[in-house]
Amino acid sequence: MLLVLEFLGVAAFAVSGALAAVRARLDLFGIVVLGMVTALGGGVVRDLMLGVHPPTTLQDWRYLLVSGSAGLLAFQFHPQLARLRRAVLLADAVGLGLFVTSGTATALALGAPVYTACLIGVITGIGGGMLRDLLLREVPLVLRREIYAVAALTGTVVVGIGDLAGWSAGPVALIGSTLVVGLRVLALWRRWNAPLPRDSGS
Amino acid sequence: MLLVLEFLGVAAFAVSGALAAVRARLDLFGIVVLGMVTALGGGVVRDLMLGVHPPTTLQDWRYLLVSGSAGLLAFQFHPQLARLRRAVLLADAVGLGLFVTSGTATALALGAPVYTACLIGVITGIGGGMLRDLLLREVPLVLRREIYAVAALTGTVVVGIGDLAGWSAGPVALIGSTLVVGLRVLALWRRWNAPLPRDSGS
């Protein structure tokens, strides 16, 4: 079940990366490559931190297949989407939810303490989207949208508490993911904002 | 003593990241997140290179506490600062000095040869600030300011020589840090510049 959630997350992030590349007017190959980098970047960083060599994402061909196919589908069917920017944000929310929780669960399964596993889960979830935005020269979503970091934190804390309480990892990850996606969608829909700093000299 | 120097460096880099985020008009959460990334990024890269899994920075909750508090203080008290840009540069100089020397000393303590430890120390010191500038879409300081790379090099060489001479790591790191901060402050104050390339066709 964790693996299913992770592949869904890979597909969602690949779509978000590919659609962002379409918006930036990249060509076919740039679109597919950015989809893959967005989809696989978080998992590679997670495995580097956990000392998994070489990263699982580079050993299992299904990661490349899923992310490549999702990128191609986004290239082909993006005109069906009325608003590209909204679609990028939605796909990113789904990817974030699934990666934060499956990243935390993977770190726990590999023996990391709860506190460390939660941080690694957040980094796994945020990493791919951060790479996508960096490569397109945009300020990453996590720095611009309040509920992004808070949503990721909520998801990882749910999985962490579930682990301490001895609940089954699969359903807990599903609940955590749903919570993250729900928070992000609500924040985007209701335009929730965090406080800005007071005005300042230069 | 090394640990104290490292936490001071974490606080300094967190302040530099948070103030840079204030300048870029990010919101509260963006400011705190950028402070944390700047403060913890260098240490994570150092531990990845040394094969410490998971990175110490993610295992010890004090890193998160110190960097988060420093970011919040910067958010709260930045109007007291007359010039944000100068404050960012000063905090960055202190963080650079402390991270270059404690990074080198940590690598030596974990058994890396002197030459490798010096390179890892430089990367540890430069890494966090580079991430900060990249995420805000600025050309990193290390590429723009001559004395940045030279200062980092001076600090790490002091610690390397101290190790070869068998001196005590703590005081040597303190001397190295002071030297780095002094060089950076002098360079900023006196506007030292490195030679530019001769003019060229496109």
Add this chain to the structure above:
Amino acid sequence: MLLVLEFLGVAAFAVSGALAAVRARLDLFGIVVLGMVTALGGGVVRDLMLGVHPPTTLQDWRYLLVSGSAGLLAFQFHPQLARLRRAVLLADAVGLGLFVTSGTATALALGAPVYTACLIGVITGIGGGMLRDLLLREVPLVLRREIYAVAALTGTVVVGIGDLAGWSAGPVALIGSTLVVGLRVLALWRRWNAPLPRDSGS
């Protein structure tokens, strides 16, 4: 022979990074630092993925010597180059070819399965140039130029097939490199383009 190819790749990437820094009007130290980051970045990422701690690039002083000298030469002699941008692209093509194949061969030699070794080879080849473009705030070449990703793929597949067929690693890497450079030069010279996405609402 693999080592010779790798050092040639280090020199080529250092030149591409240094010349890109000259174009961006950085000063002497920015030019040398960007040359080193471009030349050594890919190898560090490769070693992190393969679990080589600390990265070979940071243990062997010849990497620093070769990349630093190449950067200094580029600083000194760039006015002899009629067109900086073309020179950056050519040096990048040579570096890409040599790093993709030597990266794949190194991963195979360290026991990675063929599929994983090919992915690591592509990442090794692409990594340095991606860092260079990110640090100068440009959209990386691999996202803009079709034949970039395809050329890298061709080179790594040649080495992968050569390994499965039991051919000698050195000559195979040389053939693969030549193929990559040839494809890139042809693509730049003939202005080959990949299909763009159909038009779309923002």
